[in-house]
Amino acid sequence: MPVTDNSAGKTGAATGRTRASHRLALLTADNASVPLPASVQAITAILLAVLLIALPWLGLGYRFLSIAITTLYTAIGLYGLGLQFGQAGIMSVGHAALMGVGAYASAILSVQLGLGFWTSLPFAMALSAIVGGVIGLPTLRVGGQHYIIITFCFCALFVIVLTNGGTFTGSATGLDVGSVTPLPGINFDKLSNNYYLVLAALFLALAATYLIGISRYGRTLRAIRENEQLARSVGINVDLHKLGVLMVSGLFAGLAGVLQLYYLRHISPTLFGAFPSLYLALMVMLGGARYLYGPLIGAVIVNFLPEVLNLDPVDSRIAYGICLLLVILLLPGGVGAGIKNVYCALTGGSGTQTQGGGSNGRA
Amino acid sequence: MRQLGLGLAVAAAGFAMALQTARADEELPIGVIAAQSGSFVSAGNTIVGAANLAAQQINDAGGIKVGDKTYKIKLYIRDNRTDVNVTIAAARELVNDIGVKAIWGTETHDFSVSMAKITGPAKVLQFSGNSSLGAVLDDKAVADDGWLHYAFQSEPQEWQRSGSTAKGVLSLLTPQLKSPPKHSVVFVGNDATGQYLSSHYVKALEAEGQKVDLVQYPPDTTDFSPLLTRIKGMKPDIVHFWYNGDSTLTAFPQALKLGVAPSYFLFGVDPGIYQERSLKADVPVTLSCVPVCWGSSPYPEVKQYFEKYFGLGAAKGPQSSVSLLYYDYFFWYAKALEKVGKLDDPDAVVAELLKSDYKGVVSPVPLVFNKHHQVTFATEVCMVEPNTSDQFKCAVEQPPAAPPPGDNGG
Numbered sequence: 013m014p015v016t017d018n019s020a021g022k023t024g025a026a027t028g029r030t031r032a033s034h035r036l037a038l039l040t041a042d043n044a045s046v047p048l049p050a051s052v053q054a055i056t057a058i059l060l061a062v063l064l065i066a067l068p069w070l071g072l073g074y075r076f077l078s079i080a081i082t083t084l085y086t087a088i089g090l091y092g093l094g095l096q097f098g099q100a101g102i103m104s105v106g107h108a109a110l111m112g113v114g115a116y117a118s119a120i121l122s123v124q125l126g127l128g129f130w131t132s133l134p135f136a137m138a139l140s141a142i143v144g145g146v147i148g149l150p151t152l153r154v155g156g157q158h159y160i161i162i163t164f165c166f167c168a169l170f171v172i173v174l175t176n177g178g179t180f181t182g183s184a185t186g187l188d189v190g191s192v193t194p195l196p197g198i199n200f201d202k203l204s205n206n207y208y209l210v211l212a213a214l215f216l217a218l219a220a221t222y223l224i225g226i227s228r229y230g231r232t233l234r235a236i237r238e239n240e241q242l243a244r245s246v247g248i249n250v251d252l253h254k255l256g257v258l259m260v261s262g263l264f265a266g267l268a269g270v271l272q273l274y275y276l277r278h279i280s281p282t283l284f285g286a287f288p289s290l291y292l293a294l295m296v297m298l299g300g301a302r303y304l305y306g307p308l309i310g311a312v313i314v315n316f317l318p319e320v321l322n323l324d325p326v327d328s329r330i331a332y333g334i335c336l337l338l339v340i341l342l343l344p345g346g347v348g349a350g351i352k353n354v355y356c357a358l359t360g361g362s363g364t365q366t367q368g369g370g371s372n373g374r375a
Numbered sequence: 376m377r378q379l380g381l382g383l384a385v386a387a388a389g390f391a392m393a394l395q396t397a398r399a400d401e402e403l404p405i406g407v408i409a410a411q412s413g414s415f416v417s418a419g420n421t422i423v424g425a426a427n428l429a430a431q432q433i434n435d436a437g438g439i440k441v442g443d444k445t446y447k448i449k450l451y452i453r454d455n456r457t458d459v460n461v462t463i464a465a466a467r468e469l470v471n472d473i474g475v476k477a478i479w480g481t482e483t484h485d486f487s488v489s490m491a492k493i494t495g496p497a498k499v500l501q502f503s504g505n506s507s508l509g510a511v512l513d514d515k516a517v518a519d520d521g522w523l524h525y526a527f528q529s530e531p532q533e534w535q536r537s538g539s540t541a542k543g544v545l546s547l548l549t550p551q552l553k554s555p556p557k558h559s560v561v562f563v564g565n566d567a568t569g570q571y572l573s574s575h576y577v578k579a580l581e582a583e584g585q586k587v588d589l590v591q592y593p594p595d596t597t598d599f600s601p602l603l604t605r606i607k608g609m610k611p612d613i614v615h616f617w618y619n620g621d622s623t624l625t626a627f628p629q630a631l632k633l634g635v636a637p638s639y640f641l642f643g644v645d646p647g648i649y650q651e652r653s654l655k656a657d658v659p660v661t662l663s664c665v666p667v668c669w670g671s672s673p674y675p676e677v678k679q680y681f682e683k684y685f686g687l688g689a690a691k692g693p694q695s696s697v698s699l700l701y702y703d704y705f706f707w708y709a710k711a712l713e714k715v716g717k718l719d720d721p722d723a724v725v726a727e728l729l730k731s732d733y734k735g736v737v738s739p740v741p742l743v744f745n746k747h748h749q750v751t752f753a754t755e756v757c758m759v760e761p762n763t764s765d766q767f768k769c770a771v772e773q774p775p776a777a778p779p780p781g782d783n784g785g
Contacts, residue, residue, distance in 0.1 A: 075468030082460040175565060184567035185510060186485060201496065203467060276459060278488045280567055283459065318456065324412030325456050 068204040083315040084210045085271040090296050090307030091217040092264025098301030100257045101237035106163030107292045109170040112284025114140040114266030115273040119187040128193035137266035144262025145255050152251045167289050174281035186280030300346025309347050403446035406469035408480035413457025417694045418482040424689035425698035429705035439709045442716045462486040466493045484567050495522045498721040504700030506533040507571040512747040528749040529700050534782045535774035537579035543756030543772035544640045544661045551659040556612035558586045563617040565591035572618045582779030599626040607635045615640040620693035646670035648693045650765045660759045664696045667755045671767045680736045703735030
């Protein structure tokens with residue numbers, strides 16, 4: 013007669029449950045500050061770079077490449093939002109308007125003064141940075157949800173000004189520009205060249221984000237994010253750093269806006285209204301604002317999901333809503349966190365340590 | 376053995392001939408980019424409906440004979456999801472991946488302009504039914520090396536449409552009012568199309584002797600009562616619900632409830648929709664269709680067209696008649712291709728379109744493109760008898776000969 017050890021079975025089941033909950037904790041933790049080995053970081057960066065560079069050669073077609081360009085310039089804008097939200101903890105729901113400042117500045121300089129892409133780019137980026145700083149001034153007095161409302165109001169106001177700006181802003185009809193001024197031997201009318209232009213800008217944005225993340229400046233921003241009063245008490249000039257990161261975010265947004273302008277070659281106010289802004293906020297939350305590749309992941313999900321699943325706009329919004337709920341419930345750090353957690357779980361690394369890691373831990 | 380070889384040779388020749396016959400009908404790839412989902416779906420679906428009907432009719436009639444070959448239209452329909460980025464991606468795909476010879480669409484000014492920057496360099500013809508393209512179609516843009524050389528505006532210039540509409544509305548309403556109307560309020564959505572259209576319509580009304588006030592509402596407005604109350608205070612003789620028809624259907628019942636004016640004009644609301652929705656007003660109401668009404672058309676050709684159009688499963692909507700801005704141009708393009716005799720000479724096709732005319736469904740007068748690649752045809756305006764939903768009196772108004780004072784055309 014077989015002997016059954018119930019207590020062992022119970023213990024086994026309990027152990028199984030513990031393991032399962034431990035695995036779940038591993039997969040859902042926000043471990044942005046847990047450092048990955050340098051070799052893993054390097055291999056990830058190289059693989060991603062190779063994939064992105066090789067994309068036009070994979071024969072995926074012009075439609076795919078067009079959406080890839082949209083994804084990349086959106087991601088550049090998101091890196092700015094990622095810095096201010098992920099590093100400094102300042103969320104904006106008017107970021108598309110900041111991209112619009114760059115786009116419109118470049119378009120107006122083109123229409124009024126005949127400046128091309130390269131010459132108008134620094135002015136447009138600078139103006140976006142200044143506007144980002146000006147909108148950020150209220151954050152010195154108010155924070156959190158107040159700033160979110162301010163950015164939303166700015167977005168609405170920006171669209172109203174553009175729509176009623178007469179021939180200067182092109183009103184609701186918008187403005188047209190020509191092609192990107194060619195460089196010797198490189199004609200940007202060719203879609204693959206346009207892709208590489210935007211990709212180069214993305215690499216710059218990625219590099220800048222990485223360098224800020226590992227710098228003392230990045231650590232200071234994270235200190236402000238975690239406890240503003242404490243940061244102030246140890247002598248950090250919180251106001252200056254907040255304005256600084258908003259201006260850096262504006263620079264990214266300006267760059268993205270100009271790239272968007274010269275990709276579409278026609279802009280109108282609706283591109284920079286409340287809805288596109290909310291989509292940007294959604295993307296950065298989906299991807300993970302604290303992760304180096306989070307904004308890129310968010311942009312890829314939102315731009316390619318309707319393509320891959322053939323979703324219409326209504327279905328897409330439902331899908332985004334469900335994704336956002338799942339991310340909030342299961343992956344507070346975004347999909348970027350999930351990917352890192354999967355890696356940690358597979359390699360047996362610690363994925364549950366959420367804070368206090370090295371500053372180069374942004375995966 | 377020799378006989379077997381001969382038999383095989385005959386069989387092979389027969390097979391080759393059969394293959395040749397099968398290949399005689401080649402495909403003419405034509406793209407359609409339209410909003411089949413998203414906020415412009417009601418207009419976008421009409422483009423697809425018109426394209427399907429036209430392609431089916433041309434193919435059923437034997438196709439298009441170009442040189443010594445016969446081509447059947449193969450439509451590549453792409454949903455732009457009312458998103459400019461998807462529109463651009465779709466245009467790239469159609470032009471570069473598929474290699475279409477022409478594209479029909481889109482329903483939106485911004486999207487059409489961005490699309491033209493792809494179709495132009497690729498020498499792909501583009502037919503877009505946006506009157507607001509008039510703002511960019513000028514001598515330089517349509518020149519041989521211009522960026523809009525291959526683009527055609529399949530809707531009349533806005534000053535023409537506005538002129539014929541204003542004339543039609545006033546001629547129908549004046550006998551219904553106690554005294555001739557003098558004060559009009561134009562109520563319009565404040566977006567690209569609304570701004571462009573109203574800038575011409577206001578001048579057209581002024582040219583007819585009206586004092587005009589313009590009131591704009593933000594796009595996506597659903598509660599119009601504050602603005603309508605303001606308009607009521609202006610004491611207008613006529614409130615013109617100008618672009619767009621979908622918003623008008625929301626705003627008009629609110630205006631009736633508030634008793635805003637002694638008469639109304641609803642732009643882009645078909646009598647068929649007015650009847651289907653059982654709308655009723657105790658004051659005279661005029662309606663206009665873009666370009667002719669499916670609910671009450673004076674032309675038998677138009678009635679037949681809509682029977683076939685709806686017969687293919689197209690939905691009856693406020694903007695169903697917009698399909699007529701796209702339908703005729705398939706036949707005209709086919710005619711031009713046959714005349715040119717070559718498929719790969721878009722410049723010759725453009726030249727042929729510019730020098731030819733085409734008697735289509737949309738107009739009893741043959742369609743002609745002007746030097747800026749724009750057509751001209753009349754507008755149908757109808758009046759609903761007060762307290763009825765189905766009693767219409769319709770008139771077809773020809774466009775004025777010249778833009779009104781202060782309107783620079785376009």
